[in-house]
Amino acid sequence: MVASRLIYPRVTLVSTYDLGRQPFGLASPAAWLREAGAQVTTIDLSRESFRLDAFDSDLVAFHLPMHTATRLAVPVIREVRALAPAAQLCCYGLYGPPNEALLRDLGVEHVLGGEFEQALLEVVSGEGHRCRVASGSALPRLQFRVPDREGLPPLKSYASVECHSGRRVAGYTEASRGCKHLCRHCPIVPVYAGRFRAIPRDIVLADIRSQVEAGAEHITFGDPDFFNGVGHAASVVDAFSREFPGVSYDVTIKVEHLRRHADELGRLRDTGCLFVVTAVESIDDTVLTRLDKGHTRADFESVVGRCRSLGLTLSPTFIPFTPWTTLEGYCELLRALDALELVECVAPIQLTLRLLIQQGSRLLDLGWGGLGAGLAPFDHDQLIHPWRHRDPRVDRLQEAVSSLVERRTGAPRVVLFDEILSVAATEAGLVVPARLTQRRPRASVPFLNEPWYC
Numbered sequence: 001m002v003a004s005r006l007i008y009p010r011v012t013l014v015s016t017y018d019l020g021r022q023p024f025g026l027a028s029p030a031a032w033l034r035e036a037g038a039q040v041t042t043i044d045l046s047r048e049s050f051r052l053d054a055f056d057s058d059l060v061a062f063h064l065p066m067h068t069a070t071r072l073a074v075p076v077i078r079e080v081r082a083l084a085p086a087a088q089l090c091c092y093g094l095y096g097p098p099n100e101a102l103l104r105d106l107g108v109e110h111v112l113g114g115e116f117e118q119a120l121l122e123v124v125s126g127e128g129h130r131c132r133v134a135s136g137s138a139l140p141r142l143q144f145r146v147p148d149r150e151g152l153p154p155l156k157s158y159a160s161v162e163c164h165s166g167r168r169v170a171g172y173t174e175a176s177r178g179c180k181h182l183c184r185h186c187p188i189v190p191v192y193a194g195r196f197r198a199i200p201r202d203i204v205l206a207d208i209r210s211q212v213e214a215g216a217e218h219i220t221f222g223d224p225d226f227f228n229g230v231g232h233a234a235s236v237v238d239a240f241s242r243e244f245p246g247v248s249y250d251v252t253i254k255v256e257h258l259r260r261h262a263d264e265l266g267r268l269r270d271t272g273c274l275f276v277v278t279a280v281e282s283i284d285d286t287v288l289t290r291l292d293k294g295h296t297r298a299d300f301e302s303v304v305g306r307c308r309s310l311g312l313t314l315s316p317t318f319i320p321f322t323p324w325t326t327l328e329g330y331c332e333l334l335r336a337l338d339a340l341e342l343v344e345c346v347a348p349i350q351l352t353l354r355l356l357i358q359q360g361s362r363l364l365d366l367g368w369g370g371l372g373a374g375l376a377p378f379d380h381d382q383l384i385h386p387w388r389h390r391d392p393r394v395d396r397l398q399e400a401v402s403s404l405v406e407r408r409t410g411a412p413r414v415v416l417f418d419e420i421l422s423v424a425a426t427e428a429g430l431v432v433p434a435r436l437t438q439r440r441p442r443a444s445v446p447f448l449n450e451p452w453y454c
C-alpha cells in the first residue's frame with residue numbers, strides 16, 4: 001500500500017495521558033501506518049504543549065487507554081474539531097467503545113476498541129467507514145509490527161524508577177494484551193470479554209532493544225496480567241535476561257496467578273524483575289467476591305510471604321473505597337499493610353481511590369440492590385456512573401484522605417501513611433493504633449516516580 005492509495009495520507013496520533021510512560025498506543029499504530037506510506041505525526045500532550053501545526057492532518061486519532069486519558073481528551077477533541085473542521089476524527093482503545101455515544105456527539109467519526117492497529121489502517125485506507133472493533137471472540141488476531149517511536153519525546157522525559165542504586169530511565173512495552181479474567185470493575189472486560197492476545201517474543205525484544213539503545217535502563221511490561229500466558233512470559237523474560245543483563249524490569253500479575261504459578265516467581269527474580277505490581281483491590285473477602293477478583297485475603301497474605309522469602313518486591317494496588325467499604329474495614333486495611341510490612345510498598349494515592357463504574361461495566365449487572373449504594377445515571381462529564389455510599393462517613397473519609405494526599409504530594413510514604421491512619425481512626429471513632437513495624441529506608445523499595453491514576 002502506498003500513500004497515494006490512502007484517503008487520509010496525513011495522520012496525527014494523540015495521547016493525553018499514559019501513566020507517565022512513553023505511549024505504546026502511539027508507537028504501535030505509527031509503525032503500521034508508516035509502513036503503509038502515511039505521514040504520521042505523534043503528539044503526547046502529557047509531555048508536549050498543544051501545537052496547532054501538529055493537527056494539520058487528514059485524520060486525527062486519539063488513544064483512549066484509560067479513564068483519565070479519556071476525560072482529558074474530551075476538551076482537546078472539541079478544540080481540534082473547531083480548529084480543524086476538515087479533519088476526520090478517530091478514537092481508539094479500551095475507552096472508545098464504552099463511550100461511543102459521547103464521542104459521536106463530539107464529532108468523532110471512527111470509534112475503535114481493542115486490537116486497533118489493523119482497524120486504524122483500514123480507516124486511513126478508506127476501508128473502515130465509521131467502524132468499531134468487535135469484542136471477545138471476534139477480536140482480530142494481528143500480525144504485530146515493532147512499534148515506531150520516532151517523533152515521541154525522549155525516554156528521559158517520562159517517569160523513571162527510583163531504587164537503591166539511584167534513578168533508572170524507564171521504557172515500556174507489552175508482551176500481551178487483553179485478559180482472560182472477568183473482574184467486574186475492570187475496563188478491559190467490556191472490550192476483550194475474557195480474551196487475550198500474545199505479542200510474538202521477537203517483536204517484544206525488538207521494541208525493548210530500540211528503547212535500550214535510546215537509554216532505557218528499566219522496562220515496564222504493561223500487560224494487564226503478565227501471567228495470562230505464563231509460558232510466553234517465561235520465554236520473554238529468559239530472552240530478555242540473556243540479551244539485556246544489566247536492564248531491570250517490572251510486571252503486573254494477579255494475586256491468583258502469583259499463587260498458582262508460585263514456582264515461576266524465582267524466574268522473575270533471577271531475570272531482573274525489580275518489582276511486581278498486583279491489583280489486590282481489597283482485603284475484605286466480601287468485597288473481593290463482589291468484584292469477582294478470584295483471590296481472598298489469605299491468598300494475598302500467602303503471596304506476600306512467598307515473594308518476601310524470594311526477595312521479590314511486591315507493589316500492591318487497591319480500590320479501598322467501594323459501595324461495600326466500611327470505616328472499620330478501611331482501618332483494617334491500614335492495619336494489615338502495617339502488619340505485612342507493606343507501608344513503603346504502597347503509593348499513598350492507592351489509599352484514596354474510589355471505585356469507578358464505567359459505561360458497560362459488569363458491576364452494573366449487580367443492580368441497585370447488589371451495589372448497595374445510591375447509583376446515578378451515567379455522567380457525560382465524569383464518564384462514570386456516580387455513586388454515593390449509604391454511610392456518608394465513608395464518602396467523607398474518601399474526600400479527606402484524597403485531599404490530604406493531594407496536599408502532601410512528595411511527602412515520604414510512611415509519613416503520609418501515619419497521617420491517613422490518624423484521619424481514618426478519627427472518622428471511625430477509634431483510637432489511633434500504634435504502628436507494628438519499624439520504618440525502612442525509602443530507597444530500599446523500588447518504585448516508579450509517577451502518581452498512579454486510572
